[in-house]
Amino acid sequence: MSIPLQIQRIDARRDDVTAALDALRAKLSPSGNVVSEAGRRRTLEVFGEPLSPVQVVEKICADVRKTGLAAVLDYSRKLDRAELTADTIRVSATELEKAHAEADPRLLAAVRRVRQNVLEFQTAILHQDVEVTRPGVMLAQRYVPLNRVGVCVPGGAAAYPSTVLMAAVPAQAAGVKEVAVVSPPTAFGANNPVVLATCHEIGIREVYRIGGAQGIAALAYGIEGLPKVDKIVGPGNLFVALAKRHVYGEVDIDSIAGPSEVVVIADQTTRPDFTAADLLAQAEHAPGASILITWSEELLNATAAELDKQVQQLSRCELTLQSLRDFGCLILVRDAEEACRLTDLIAPEHLHIATDNAAELLKKIRNSGATFLGNYSPVALGDYAAGPSHVLPTGGTARWASGLSANHFLRSSSVIQYSAAALKEISADIEYLAQVEGLTAHEKSVAMRTR
Known part of the structure; x- marks a missing residue:
């Protein structure tokens, strides 16, 4: 029996589209205030009191910081129902080798090809050292890779070897020597042979059976057998996002990601079956927001019909329908100009311009995490294989944030060298500004070298 499709429709010619988009954005924000009834019951069961998600994360992080491995093992038992020990929390070399040896050759071949695509792109965009010289002066900007990073790989509803590739390979392209992967102790996480085979194929030898906020805390603070990292990247659920926000400053993070x-x-040239498939691909994440903006009412109606038809054929049909109902939207606008204006307001993680003049419309849009042009550049291309990372800013943060790249694993520092003559030439300005600020030691440190 088919399930009826319910998806919000907005006609910008008569509806308050800004208010509707604000309401949608509020639902997508990782604020930490919304939790399901099942989640509330689980919180009460584990912590003995009705804590908010933010309070849960604060307690977990404090406990891991205080007692290290013991707290991680305790929370793994209570939250993940996994009985782990100091010896089993890390995936052994034998387990990684076994998963790789038993992997489907097609998987390993695909991983190798995708890794090469990612390496090629990420290496090409790497920042290079810059040097500026003039008589007596050498100024440089130097880029050095981080020493050690942690990668979160989700493992709740599905296995994600693509996340291993899209988060870890940019770090490798930057020259990071140590990459530690944490993933829940589940059949889709650190116990998944496809995930383990992918890690082994690309040279990752540190994989830990730790999920949720305790995984983030373990990476940030370090525990017995897992040294702390310099930066944490990769997606996760609400508790992972809140934990990353909590430990930021102790370590660097990529972003605080939402759905x-x-x-x-x-437009009228876009194929509605393609468009419906692209919207369903995001809704399938459950939660995932799928928004169509068009000035063709005929295309909008045809896409709605295709959605109704195609969703019934999906393996995650009910979850996808729930996402479409909660986070989906079909917006009819007056023209292309209004479409571009609304898109900039939304600042989406993924933007697919599937019109006949896609490149021209792109020039009018500033805010998106990743943009896909034309009917034959679906978002799944970027999710799996193209080269740019699929770890992207969500929740409207593409107004100021960027997608993960190899450059995020580099730390820049400046280098300054002056000769005596060059210092003397600029010393008057330095001394004057130091006097203005009342920093006489600064003034004297220059004056004694030039007089």
């Missing part, structure tokens, strides 16, 4: 999202801009 996945796509905006598709379409």
